Amino acid sequence: MSNHFKVFSGSSNPKLAELISKELGQPLGRVKLSRFKSGEHYCLYEESIRNCDVFLVQTFSGPINEHFVELLVMIDAAKRASAKTINLVVPYYGYSRQERKSAPREPISAKMVADVLTTVGADRVITIDLHSPAIQGFFNIPVDHLTALDLISDYIQKKNIPNPIIVSPDAGRATTAENLANILYAPFAIMIKKRPAHNESVITHIIGDVEGKTPIIIEDLIDTGTTIVNVVEGLKERGANDVYVCATHPVFSGPALQRLDHPSIKEVVITDSIAIPEERSDRFKVLSVAPLLSNAIRINREGGSISSLFKYGGV
Numbered sequence: 001m002s003n004h005f006k007v008f009s010g011s012s013n014p015k016l017a018e019l020i021s022k023e024l025g026q027p028l029g030r031v032k033l034s035r036f037k038s039g040e041h042y043c044l045y046e047e048s049i050r051n052c053d054v055f056l057v058q059t060f061s062g063p064i065n066e067h068f069v070e071l072l073v074m075i076d077a078a079k080r081a082s083a084k085t086i087n088l089v090v091p092y093y094g095y096s097r098q099e100r101k102s103a104p105r106e107p108i109s110a111k112m113v114a115d116v117l118t119t120v121g122a123d124r125v126i127t128i129d130l131h132s133p134a135i136q137g138f139f140n141i142p143v144d145h146l147t148a149l150d151l152i153s154d155y156i157q158k159k160n161i162p163n164p165i166i167v168s169p170d171a172g173r174a175t176t177a178e179n180l181a182n183i184l185y186a187p188f189a190i191m192i193k194k195r196p197a198h199n200e201s202v203i204t205h206i207i208g209d210v211e212g213k214t215p216i217i218i219e220d221l222i223d224t225g226t227t228i229v230n231v232v233e234g235l236k237e238r239g240a241n242d243v244y245v246c247a248t249h250p251v252f253s254g255p256a257l258q259r260l261d262h263p264s265i266k267e268v269v270i271t272d273s274i275a276i277p278e279e280r281s282d283r284f285k286v287l288s289v290a291p292l293l294s295n296a297i298r299i300n301r302e303g304g305s306i307s308s309l310f311k312y313g314g315v
Helices: 014-024 064-080 109-120 133-138 149-159 171-184 226-237 256-260 290-302
Strands: 005-009 031-035 041-045 053-057 085-090 124-128 143-146 164-168 188-194 202-207 214-222 243-250 265-271 284-287
Touching: 005 014, 005 290, 014 053, 014 290, 031 064, 041 064, 053 064, 053 290, 064 085, 064 109, 085 290, 109 133, 124 290, 133 143, 143 290, 149 171, 149 243, 149 265, 149 284, 164 171, 171 188, 171 214, 214 226, 226 243, 226 256
Parallel strands: 005 053, 053 085, 085 124, 124 143, 164 188, 164 214, 214 243, 243 265, 265 284
Antiparallel strands: 031 041, 188 202
């Protein structure tokens, strides 16, 4: 089977790609990625991929535009090298927060990214915890939308956190918070906030009693960390214990790592969908999505149901 499918890594998260290949029992494919003096991307597959099912692992971490264009060049090179299918393993789908117009004359950038990936030659996308599940509908090719909720909930369950309450930082995460609350047999609360500007938020209300409880915040991604810290401080003001923070995608822009090293945060539970610095506080616990992604690749190759990967139901 290894002669008919190959996994290649972009430059955004090679460690994750290595782990995926290890789970699949074969080495990463050889590809040369470089830049011209002008900054233009170059890609050369250093082995034949003719009639192969090719899986390209590239997460949209910073610098996101560089990694996006690099992936486009990899797709084009694979298409021109007569790959049978080109499957994108994109753990974190960037531009996902621009999935609708919230003001006049704004773009819907998540749709634009989907259109470009499809036009260049992608045949399938495998991704994890989209900011909005409706983004799947932006593609005219199959999308396998996985979730790290099982991974995170299994880890939290093993900690036996006393008197937990699941907290959604906003109404948009309420369904995920409710799912985690059902898994842990815990109550849940919702924060009501307003956003005066991008990456800024102000907590206005908390629906639910958090006094004397241990909050477990669940998010799809953490960017600057400002919202999470505001939520944590809002919970503490209302008598909550120190907080656990859980998120799939550690985008971590600017001083987010330092901001989240907060005395009222017991632990930040994230995945390796995006690579983060090795030098970090012990407060950060990284769970690997490599087994989840490798199983999705295996199902696509051998047949079966992606829903078998969801212990507590899909997204």
